[in-house]
Structure formats: structure tokens, C-alpha cells
Amino acid sequence: MAYTKRTGMTEEEFREHKRALQQKSYRKRQEAAGKAPRKTYATEAERKAAAAAAQGRYYNRKKHDEEWRDNLNACYRQRYRAKAGPAKPRLTEEQRRARQKAYRVSYVRPEPTAAQRAKWSERAQARWAEYYANQTQEQRGARLAAKALYRETEVRPKVREIVEHIKYDFAKAASDASRQDVADEWADTALSCWLTAKALWYFDVAKLMAQYGYEDLQNSL
Known part of the structure; x- marks a missing residue:
């Protein structure tokens, strides 16, 4: 405190003064040891110029990528046209709906006939008869309990x-x-x-x- 009063500094100013002396001593020791000096911060103008340059490089690279992709797609379209041959005539709306209707109707499962129903019923009865004939008493009890529940x-x-x-x-x-x-x-x-x-x-x-x-x-x- 006596030293602060003698130099006319406040405590905060004295603390900053000591920190500056320490930094100066550290830089001198680094230079004497042959090491690179501490990195200096860029100014605001330099920072904005670097950001603008990086942005320009990004947009140029993006533009190049878009051009390359467009060229590739053009090559694909050209090869597709060469393999597909001449363009097919476009359908009218009525023709398109008729084709869709025919496609849906073709996938509708027809109703089974009486003979098919009887055949399926006979098969089902035969399978159930075989199952009932081969089941044990425990299986029959469990089946009846589940059926009742x-x-x-x-x-x-x-x-x-x-x-x-x-x-x-x-x-x-x-x-x-x-x-x-x-x-x-x-x-x-x-x-x-x-x-x-x-x-x-x-x-x-x-x-x-x-x-x-x-x-x-x-x-x-």
C-alpha cells in the first residue's frame, strides 16, 4: 500500500502495471530462447477481409459443384433418351383413367364358386378332425378353457x-x-x-x- 501511495497509482492501475511488466519479461525470454513471438490479433478490417474471402471461396466452390452436377444430369438425360428411343405419345385424361380402372379391376380377387367353397370346407373339416383325433386330454382341456373364456x-x-x-x-x-x-x-x-x-x-x-x-x-x- 505504501508503494501505491508513493507512485500515485490506484490498486487496479498497479495490478495492470505489474501484469504488463510480466508480459514484457515473458516476451523477452521467448525471443532470447529463439521461439516465435506471441501471435498478434488481427485488426477488424483484416478480419472482415478474411471472412469475405472465405465466403467467396465457399460460393465459388458451391457454384462449381452445381455446374458439375448439372453437367452430370445432362449426361444422364442424354444417355436415357438414346436408350429409350423416340418419345411415346402422351395419354389423354380419359385414356389414363381407363387404364387405371382396368389395372385395378384386374387385381380384384374373384368370388369363389360354390364348388370351391365346398372343397375348402371339406379340407377344413378334415384338418380339424385330424387335430381332434391326435390331441391329448391336456390339450383338449386347455382348448375348451380358452374357448369358454x-x-x-x-x-x-x-x-x-x-x-x-x-x-x-x-x-x-x-x-x-x-x-x-x-x-x-x-x-x-x-x-x-x-x-x-x-x-x-x-x-x-x-x-x-x-x-x-x-x-x-x-x-x-
Whole structure:
């Protein structure tokens, strides 16, 4: 503190003065040892010039890459035209739609005939008969337990839901003609959905269906 007062420096100025002396001594020792001097920082003008030069090199390289890519694509197009031959005539919108429609129709699987259905049914029955004949008692018990669980947890709730839906449709119909339409619709659904076929076996639903000409529906399913 006495030295600071004697020189007229504040503590901060004295600290900077000591740091400058240390840096000067360090540079002298480095020069005496033959080492390169400490790297000096570039000015703002030099920094901006270097950045502009780097940016120019980047854009020139990018421009060169784009030109090279365009030339390569031109070579590809030229080779494709040489191999493909003359250009094909363009289709009209009607021709394009007709071709797409024909393509979609060609991939539709045809409905199986009655003979095919009977053949598949015989094969399935034969496979199940072989499976039942070769299964053990443990396998049969596990299969029946799984079947019972499936009926109680999956089939019965779904069938009850369909039953309520059928009764709701009948109750919502205002005229006798609309009720006949509801009966026809559910009868058609039962032919393709076995859950609906089971729902039509319920007494309250079967009684409603019998009123509109479907009293023998269960026998036909």
C-alpha cells in the first residue's frame, strides 16, 4: 500500500502495471530462447477481409459443384433418351383413367364358386378332425378353457351389444315399412357376420324378425 501511495497509482492501475511488466519479461525470454513471438490479433478490417474471402471461396466452390452436377444430369438425360428411343405419345385424361380402372379391376380377387367353397370346407373339416383325433386330454382341456373364456369375455358382450342395436333400430323405426327395411338389413348382415347370426337367435330379437317374414332365418344360417 505504501508503494501505491508513493507512485500515485490506484490498486487496479498497479495490478495492470505489474501484469504488463510480466508480459514484457515473458516476451523477452521467448525471443532470447529463439521461439516465435506471441501471435498478434488481427485488426477488424483484416478480419472482415478474411471472412469475405472465405465466403467467396465457399460460393465459388458451391457454384462449381452445381455446374458439375448439372453437367452430370445432362449426361444422364442424354444417355436415357438414346436408350429409350423416340418419345411415346402422351395419354389423354380419359385414356389414363381407363387404364387405371382396368389395372385395378384386374387385381380384384374373384368370388369363389360354390364348388370351391365346398372343397375348402371339406379340407377344413378334415384338418380339424385330424387335430381332434391326435390331441391329448391336456390339450383338449386347455382348448375348451380358452374357448369358454373367449365366449364369456369377447363373444357374449359383443352379441348382447348387437342385440341392443337391433332392438333400438326396430324401436326407432316409425312405420311398418321402415321396420321391414330394418329386418331386411339385419338379415343380410347375418349372412356375412356370425356374431349377428348369433344375436338373431335371442328370443326377443327372433320374435321381432318373425313378424317380418324371417321366422326360419336360424335354419337358413
